[in-house]
Amino acid sequence: MPVQIRPAQTFDAAFAAPLIQATIGAIGRALTGTETDEDASHVLTEFFPLRGHRLSFTHTLIAEAGGQPAGLLVAYPGDLAPDLDALFRDHRRTRGLPPVTEPEGQPGELYLDTLAVIPAQRGQGLGTALLEAAAQRAAARGLDRLGLLVEEGNSAARLYGRQGFRAAGVRVVAGRSYTHLVLPLDANGPRRP
Template sequence: MTVRIRPAQLFDAGFAAPLIQSTIGAIGRALTGTATDEDAAHVLAEFFPLRGHRLSFTHTLIAEVGGQPAGLLVAYPGEFAADLDEPFRHHLRAIGQPGVTEPEGQAGELYVDTLAVSPDRRGQGVGGALLHSAALRAQNLGLPRLGLLSEADNPAMRLYARQGFRAAGERTVSGIRFIHLIRELSPEPAASPSVEAGC
């Protein structure tokens, strides 16, 4: 099976927003000021085609299998995390809520905000292909590591371990305790992001 990775486009909003929200849950509801995942996904779908925020199409890679979207990865340099939250803070103030967010990324890393694979494509190499592409993006930006936050009981922890991530502390975001995982990268550019994966 071939997993093809491409930059997200505006038309990906309908695929991306619900998948992002199903992955980030309480964080998505906090960012959008909504009470349900359905409402949060609707707001994220409106934000996705816009530039200058953390969940923009400009920070998103789409994985395709057989020409159909199968997963996505959202990543950006951690040093810009606070600035990339400003559009969400503005949105929260506009709907009468406190304009407070909790930036997640840290300087010196390409922060993997969201890694999500469609349920029918899990276990088929899609997540690994997306992380491989994130490593390539980090190296092209001159960043020495990937970083992400994961709950300890997240089944994806096995994937992160296989990909070379290690624990580097803990963080609490939106009342949820996360492990901060990092993967140090070599300075050499990674191979092509198109990946052949076994079915």
């Protein structure tokens, strides 16, 4: 089945927000100041159509298979990470919580905040297509690497390894430990070791 990658639109919120939250879990709960994935997903559904934050439709690509949304990628320049959390800091403040968030992206990289494919479409090449689209976005922005965080035991780590991502350190976000993976890029795409 052919895969099409397209920019997300505001109407994609009902598809994207629950998939994002299912993927980012503890980080989504920390950003939204909620205790359950369901509550975090509701907040993300409200925020997705808004501009200027890390999980906005403006930073999201949708992968379609058979004309239906089947996966997504949220990516933004790591340099912007602190500024892209202002909406979440304000939201946390309105909930009486400390307005503190933990930026994930690093300067110089296109940070892949979320890469997710619905279970029924996994193993069909959608993740690879989204990673290729991310490499193109990075090149268009003059960035020379992709970066992401992966939690130990995440099955997507195999995909990242096959694509050439390599460990570049460990970070703690929302009380959990993640490996920071990077994929160097050149003008022709990923630089293979």
